[in-house]
Each structure stands twice: as C-alpha cells, then as structure tokens.
Amino acid sequence: MNKPARSLGQRIIWAFVILALLCASLFSFFNVVFVYTVEDQFFRHQLMDEEKYQLQQPHLSAPQSPAIQIYLQTKDLPADLLQALEPATQRTEYSGLDGRHYHLRRVVHPAAKEPVWLVAEVSQQLVVRPIRDEMFLFYGISTLVMLLLAAALGFVLARRATRPLTQLAELVQNDQLSPGFSKVFPANEIGVLAEALEQNWQRVQAFIAREQAFSRDASHELRTPLAVIQSSCELLLAQMSTQAWPAEQQQRLEQIQHSSRQMNQLISTLLAMSREQHLGKMESIKLAALLEQLVLNLSPLLDGKHIELELQVEPDLQLQLNPVLLQMVLTNLLQNAFLHGAPGTVHISADSLGLVISNPLQAEDAPTELTALFAKGRQSSGYGLGLGIVQRLCQQTGLELQLNRSEQQLIVRLIWPQL
Template structure:
C-alpha cells in the first residue's frame, strides 16, 4: 500500500515533482521564445507590408493586403484596437464569419509611429499564407504546431522516464537501509559487516552497534547483580527459616509466641519466592521452563496471604471461577503479578468488596476503592508513582513499584495488562493470559 511516510515514496515523489518542475520550466521557456519569435516575425511582416502599400497606393486611411493583413491609420482604426494597441505585438481571440460558418482565431496587432503619422497594423492568423509574400512567417506557423506536438510528447516521456528512474534509484538508495534493518533483526555478525561502510549507513550501523554493545553490558550487569543479590540473600533467609522452625518447636504451648515464629518463617519463605521470581525476570523468556500452573490455587493463596490488610476494614473478597483454570507459566511470576494487583486492591479499598474473576482468557481484579484519577493515567505503570490515602490524604504504605513490576512481568511473559475505571468507583485490572 502506498504511504507518504515511506522514505522511498518521499524520494519518488520528490524526483517526480522535480522532473515536473523542470518540464514546466522548459515549456515556459519554449512558449516565451515562440511568442517572441512570432511577435518579431509578425512585426517585420506588417512593417514590410506598410512600406509596400504606401509605395503602391500612397497615403490611405486603410490598407488591405491579403492574406489577412489590414493596416489602419490611427484615426481610422476601430476604437477597441485604439484602446489596446501599443508598440508591442499583442494577440487576442476573435470570431471570423465565413460562408461556411463562424470560426475563432487569433488577431495580432500593434501600434507604429512613422514620422508624424501613427498606424495600427493587424494580422489575422489562420489565413492561408502566400509563400512569396513572407515565407518565413508561413514556415514558422507550420513548424509551430510541429514543435508544440513534439514538446508534449517530450514532456510525457520525460515524466515517464522520471517515474521509472525514481522507482529504480529509490530501491537502490533504500537497499542499504533494508540491509541494516535485516542485520539488526538477525544477529550481531551481520551488523558488524556493515560498520565498515564509509556511507551514512555505515555511520548508522556503527552507532547501532555501539548502542547494542552498551545495552548488552547493561543487561549483563543487571543479570549479575540480580544473581549476586539472590545468592547472598538466600543464605541468611535459610538461616532465618531454620531458626524460626527451631524456635517454634521449643515454644510448646506459648500460642502467641508460636504465632510470631510462624509469621517469621512465612515471611522468610515469601521473601525467598520473591527473590526467585526476580531472578527469573532477569533471564530471557525462551530460557524459562513453563509448567502447567493452576490459576485458581495461586489466586486463593494470595488472597489468604494478604487478607491481613483487610483486618480492620469492612471489605469482603471473593474469588469467582466456574472451573479450575490452568496456564503454562512460572508460578513465581504469576504469584508476584497477581499478588501485587490483589495487594493494591486491598490497600486502596476501605469499604465494599474486591472480586477476583477467572475465566478462559483473563484474570480480573476489581475493587470498589479509591480508583485512579485521570491525571495519573499516563503515569499508571511508572515506577515510584503512587496514590494518596483515601481519608487522611497520607500516602498508603508501599514503594510505588507494584504496577510497574506487574507490567514488566506481563511484557516478559508476552501477556497483556489493562485497566478500566468502574462506573461505581474503584478500578478493574485485567491480565489476559490466553493470547
């Protein structure tokens, strides 16, 4: 499909317009030259006829010389010619009546001062020119039509050649860019082959290659950092979990203290799972194995895990699913994404309900809470962007990273996250997992 945004099409249009402008310039020059030549020939012919008529007929009010020449003494000329005539040959369209009917033709005329007498000399174009009277003008009028036809053919051919040449040349100009595009999309080796080119494409290839190298170094540093942090944190977390289990076994009947020990163990396990999920995010998606995972179980577990956020609120939470739904995904990533959405819904809802709906294509988390102002929509998935508290105006506890992490997980898994404001207040976030 033709589009003006294409560089190739812009080049073709520019080349065609340039050819059209060039042809217009040549046609204008030709028409101007043709007009000046015709004016000089007509003027010379009429001045010659004035001299011949004066020698032959003496002083007359009107001289008539066939074919088509009529010379007026200024005081005897028609008023319309007096109003228009000057010393430059002019041309107007006139209607001539014949026995066969009326025809339109051109009337050439100009004013001429001879001594103290002024004349208006006219020549009616289209009348058969007698060769012996003024053969140059007769030949010119015959050649004028030939040149005009030849010029039309030349213009058409020039535009066709320009269109063909612009199409071929634009392909050759765009080819290095297409090669660069293919090299960027395939592998680093093909791009390296273009960096030695001295042209603008080589400069662009070197810039892209340098940027790719910087991105590779950045990603490598990020992966190393994530791996190092995960490795360093696992050891103290393992110690904490072990110590909490030992502590719980020694507390015996101290139920309140056992509850704290259990909470320490649970939090350490959750932190370990988060570290595992972050480590998975640092790997390429194609390097991850994706076992069949129950969405219902993860949703229910996350609701139970985060239910402490609703302890002092009049908020109910319901998981709605017609059947058991499964998908192929790393459970750590789905747990982190869904957990962040549920946590936000719990934190920003003071009364009403939170409903998690699961079907064959999406997971919806809907609440009756604060909702998201229109002004924050462009920053919805930006890091560290947060809403204020509902009642106090203070910020709800959190880092402002939840939605940005969810969006990153969606991109990593090739899923889709959408937001919709509820008509009764609150928000609905939907994870489309079956794409």
Template sequence: MPQGLPRKLRRVFALQALLAVVAVVACLYVSTVVGRGMLASQWVRAEADRYWVESARDPAFPAPWTSSVHGYFVPAGTDPADAGVPETYLDAGPGLHRMQVPGASQRLLVEDGPGGRLYMRIAFPLLDHAGLWSLLIASLLTGGAITMVSWLSYRIARRMVLPVTTLAAQVASWDPRQLDLDAIDPERLPGAVGREVHLLGGALRGLAERTQAFIRRERDFTREASHELRTPLTVVRVATDMLRRDPELPQRMQRSLDRLQVAARDMEAVVDALLILAREDEPGNGEEFDALDVATEAVNVGQVLLDELPDAAMVRLALVERGAPRLRGSRRALAVILEQLVRNACTFTVEGTVDVLVEDDRVEVRDTGVGMERDVIERAFEPFYRADQYVGGRGLGLAVVRRLAARFGWSVDIDSTPGKGTNAAVRFQPRRDP
C-alpha cells in the same frame, strides 16, 4: 506509518520533475507568444514602410493583399467604410493594435501618411498552428528528458541510501535476546556502501555488543543474587515453622513468627520474580496448571496479611469462582502476580471487601479501598514510582508485576476511582482441552 526514505526520495524526485516540466512548458509558451508577437509587429511595420515607399513613387500602387497581409488605403476625405475597411477596424486609432480573433493571432497597424490613412492587418494561421505543434513537441521532449534525468538521479540517490535503510530495517527487526550482528556487516549490505555506512555499521555493532554484555551481566547478577538469597530465606522459613510447632510458645511470640513468615514469603516472591525475569531470554518449558488453585493460594496469603492488621475484622476477603481456566506457563509467576495484587488490595483497604474473581479469561482483584487518582494510575507501572499517599506498600512494584505477566503473554490492567476502590485484572487466553 511514517514513510521510508526511498519512498520519500521517490516522491521528492517526482515532484521535482513535475515542477521542472511545468516551469519549462510555461517558459516555452511565454517565449512562443512573445516571439510571435514581435515577429508580427516587425512584419506589419515592414509591409507598411514598403507600401509608403512604393506609393510615393507610384500613387496608384495598391495596398498589400496576400494570404497573411490585408491592406486598406483610405484617401483623405473618404469614408473608410466606402473604401472597404471592415467595421471592426473603424474604431482603431493610429498605432499597432492586437486583434482578438478566435483561433488566430492578428495585428492591426493604423498609420496616417501622405494622402490618407493606411489600415494593414497581418495574421499567421499557419504559423500559429506550427507554433502550437512546436510547443507541444518541445514540451513532450523536454518532459521526457526531465523525467528520465530525474529517474536516473533517483536511482543513484536510492543506491546511495539503500545501505542506510537496510541497516535501519535490520536494527528494527533485532531480537534483543539474539542479535544478528552479521546482518549489519557493511560487506553484506546492498547498494553503494561508503565510508559513512562503514562508520554507522561499526557504531551499531559496538553498541549491540555493549548492550549484550550489559544484559548478560545484569542477568547473571540477578540470577546469582537470587540464588544466594534463597538459602537464608529457606533457613528463616524452616526455623519459624519449627518454632510455631512449639506448644509452649507464647501468643506474643506467635504473632511475631507470623510476621516473620509473611516477610519471608514477600522476599521469596521478589526472588522468584527476579529469577523468572532473569530467564526471560531462555525458552520456557511451561507447565499446565489451574488458575483457580493459584487464586485460592493468593487469597490464603491475603488472609494471613489481614490477620496482622489492626482493623482486620472490618475487611472481608473472599474468592468468587466464575470459571476454571487452565493455563500453560509458570504457576509460580501467576502466584507471585496474584499475591502481590491481593497484598496491595488488603493493605490499602481500611474497611469493606476484597474480592478475587476467577473468570474464564482473567482473574480480577477488586477492593473498596482508597483508590487511585488518574495520574497515579498512568504512572503506577513506572519503575520505582510510588505516590506519596500510597507509601507503606510492600513487595513487588507494579512495573515488575506487569513485566512478569508479559513474560507469559498475560496483561495486567488497573482501573480505580479515588475513595471507592481499585480493580486490578490479570488477563490471559486460557488453554482449552479438545
């Protein structure tokens, strides 16, 4: 899950504080090392210059020897080892050298002067400890100050972005059927609400109001159009039923009336689906019904369709009962869904079988028809999509079928193999009696 803006800000400020502390400590360490080296070099040279001045006045003036400075003067022609010079100094030539001694920072100055060579070492054990503690204390104080500043900056930034994150959370939790516009009122938002937040809140409110108005217009039009279509469909069905009861009706007219009834039933399925979807924002008073009875009706509808087809004898339509689920929802919605799936199976099956299997948790429609390619299956539930090789189908599109099923918590899945057939399943959670 993507991180929220406050968490990202917290991580950014924490990383910024860490990098700032590291940079400051590194600068303090470098400045301490460089300053200590410069101090040691200047000190040892000053001691050497003072020795040469004093020895010029008094040849017996001793080389400096203190807790920090150790000096050795080797007269010309004398072995340095005989003068007490440490062995580690013997290989050093004239100049200033840095001595690598664990736990201390030392400098060795070797100079040739009147009458001999001067070895002078300077060490700062106390200064080294003082510098280390100073560096540690400065690092802690600096780190604390940077952390405090970063925390205060984060709090200020978080207060500035809090209204935006609150707006995003409110919009993400909106129910399209019941938009809570008061929740995005800038006066009710926490944090520092600025001009930008007012503009964003106003834009969201306007968008929500336009969306609600559009949904209402679409729902009202769908409901009214569907109701208006019911009247002529009822007239068509009643008229065809009366004509079919005429014993003197020619066989040719009988087939035409059958086709009229099937077409009227297809149109009724479309109208019923539109009416159900138009009420999807209204609480449904679901009824209890047997899915097996609905599947039986769908098989009967499919048989009527097969009887119209020229190769009806080559296709066998059968109901396979493996369960008797009892559902709560819309009986008509399930009928519309199953009838459409059975129609599709019968339409695209030239020869073979179309089986309607009723299980405890689903109803499957299996056929041995032309099947569908994988890319067609992936787009089969897109609105208005129709692959070229499947032109000729009628009734509801699969997009409306899936939406209709989702209205009652069901799902529609399709699995197909080109040239071998298709398996369409309506899955649901059956209601079990105690």
C-alpha cells in the same frame, strides 16, 4: 515492526521523476512562449516597416504586402475584427471567424485627418498554429521519455545508495546483530552508522551480561540467609506447638516468617523481570484453580482479621499467558488486598475481559496517595511493596492495570491482553 509505507529508495525515485517532470514542463512552457513570441514579433515588424513606408509617402498608398490593408476609420474594419476590437487597450492581436487572425497597428499619417489602421490578416502566414498539435505531441512524448529515463536512473542510484542501509535495517529489525557486523558495510556514512551501532550494541550486551550476573549472584546470596531464617522460624514454631510459649513471641516469629516469605517472593519476581528471555512462554491457565491456590497460600495473612472473601470466577475460564508472571502479579495484588484492607468483604471476580479485586480501606488512609504514587511509578508503603513491580510485570506481559479509589474502597482491575 511494520514495513514503512514508502521506502527511502522509492522516495529517491519519485524525487528524480518529479524533478524531470518539472524540468520538462518548464522547458515546454518556455519553448511555446518563445515560438509564439517570435511569430508575433515577425508580424509586428512587418506592420512597423509598413508604417515607416507610409510615413515616407506624402499620401497614403497601397501597402507593400498583399496581407496588409489600410482602413481610414474604425467602422471600416472587418466585421469579425470590429466585434472583438478593444480600442482602449494596447492589444494588437485578435482572432476572427473561420480561422482568420489579425494583427493591427494604429498610425497617425499627415495626409489623414484621423489615425488610420494598418491591419494584417495573417492566417495564411502562421507557422506555429498549423503544427501546434504535433508540437504538443512531441513535447508529451519527449517528456514521457525523460520521465522513464529519470525513473530508471533514480532506481539504479537508489538501489546502490540504499542497499547497505536496507541490509543494516534488516539486521536490526530481525535482531541478527553479531560482533563485527559493521565490517561488511562500505566506508561511508552508512559504515560510520553501522560502526557506531555496533559499539553501542556491544555496550548494551555487556551491560545486560553484568546485570544478569549481578541478579543471579545477588539472588543466591539473599536466598541463602532467607532460607536459614525460614527454617529457623519453622523449627521454633514447631517447638511452640508442643511447649507453652508466650503468645507475643509466637506472633513475632510468625511476622518474621511472613516477612521472609515476602522477601523471597520479591527476589523471585525481580529475578524473573531481569531475565526477559523467559517472559514469552505462553501456556493455557485455568484462572479459577490458580486463584483458589493463591488464596489458600495467602490465607495466613487473614488470621486475626475480620475479612471475608468472595470469589466469583467462571470455572472454565482459561487464559493464554505466562503462568509464572501471572502468578506473581496476582500474588502481589492479593497480598495488597489482604494486608492493607480494612475489615469487611474482599470481592474477587473475573471473566474473559479481566479480573476485578475490590476491598475496603482503612479510614485514615489518604484518598489520593495510591493514585499519585502509582502514577509516578513509586512504591506506597501504605498499600504494599509490590505495586510498582506489578506495574512493570503488566507492561511486559501485555496486561493493563487500572486503579479506582474512593474514600472507603479500592478497586483494582486487571485487563487481559486482547489477542
């Protein structure tokens, strides 16, 4: 199992850092807005006080503050202010040249024919702008300190919170579960999870033990009568070779012997599938020798059939697979080809990529029966008993089984696992 790209502890630390960054950014933003607003309100109230003072006078008089000037017409305004002025808006603050900064207010005075302008050049009275760089530097340093504190706090909390969960994940990942493993975890949500996992694990272990015991007992009970049947068939066939027995009886005995061999092979396959601890043993296998031996063992299936066999396998081809399971898979595939193939030629070829078995089919077989039944994981009585078992074996050993069916031919491809 691959380690996740970002663990739960890292997610907790990042959550703390992002939250601290958002809080620091919002605090800095609101603080900047606040100090600029307070400063602007100070100058605005200065102009409002000057407006009240001028309205109390019968004629326009000198302003109370030397920073405030009165302009009777718009054209009289300073050039840099006049260039940036937007009379049609409610804007009251403008930046001029050479660092000058203006606040203005339009006043209607009874002694003037037109509204006059109260203009305050406040560049020497600004408080925020001279310390703006230092203020931003302070905000940056404080934000960095907050991020480091948040990361440290998140690391401590994540370590305490996720340590039991990490231990539990390692136990599951390394398959080191043992009875009573849940008692070492704290009495919280992780402890509840570990206890539930232990209960389910014990149930699975008990089920596996019962399944293995049943498979062992069932295989023993089935093999005993099968051994009796096989030995009896061999004894009767040996007697038939020395005595004149009817051909029909000899054929029936051969069918019984063949069926008993198939059943014995099926029992061995099912027993091996139920014991997954034996599936991981890999050995170097010479495929040509194995196929020749299997074809020789299954040659009685071709008796009385007009079937020719063409085998094309590289002599030095070797595979790293479980020999028992590979033999079971190949035996089932060859049995299907020999038993259910029509008269003609069965082609068997193999290379470093996979194995291909091509055999003709009976004309009366339904073209889609095999594909439909195999896709659903069921057995097809018309194509052999072992296809579903072969599929299970292939899934456990990493092999890939592909079936291509035409009206007159079945092509089975067995692709080796790519190491």
